[in-house]
Amino acid sequence: MVDVRNDGYDDRRVIAEKKGPGRTIAIVLIAILAIVGVLFATGFWKADVTGGDMPEVSVDGGALPKVDVDSKEVVVGTEEKTVDVPTIGVKDNGED
Numbered sequence: 001m002v003d004v005r006n007d008g009y010d011d012r013r014v015i016a017e018k019k020g021p022g023r024t025i026a027i028v029l030i031a032i033l034a035i036v037g038v039l040f041a042t043g044f045w046k047a048d049v050t051g052g053d054m055p056e057v058s059v060d061g062g063a064l065p066k067v068d069v070d071s072k073e074v075v076v077g078t079e080e081k082t083v084d085v086p087t088i089g090v091k092d093n094g095e096d
Contacts, residue, residue: 039045056068 036045057065
């Protein structure tokens with residue numbers, strides 16, 4: 001048995017396409033890869049793996065270990081500068 005009704009409406013159907021979490025994860029991964037690529041391209045992040053020796057560590061009973069580590073040198077300093085600052089004036093137009 002077939003039930004046929006004609007209510008004056010079209011037989012159009014709306015299909016809602018649900019997007020799963022895969023699309024969001026893909027967008028996040030692409031963004032992370034782009035950021036990592038920019039960091040490598042600018043030299044901010046380097047994949048320099050040469051000289052990766054383990055530090056020399058020796059321990060005596062009850063004493064703190066002696067560690068020999070070569071780290072990067074951080075240079076911090078100050079520099080004296082002269083900055084021209086504009087002079088700000090106020091005009092009195094005579095109104096009180």
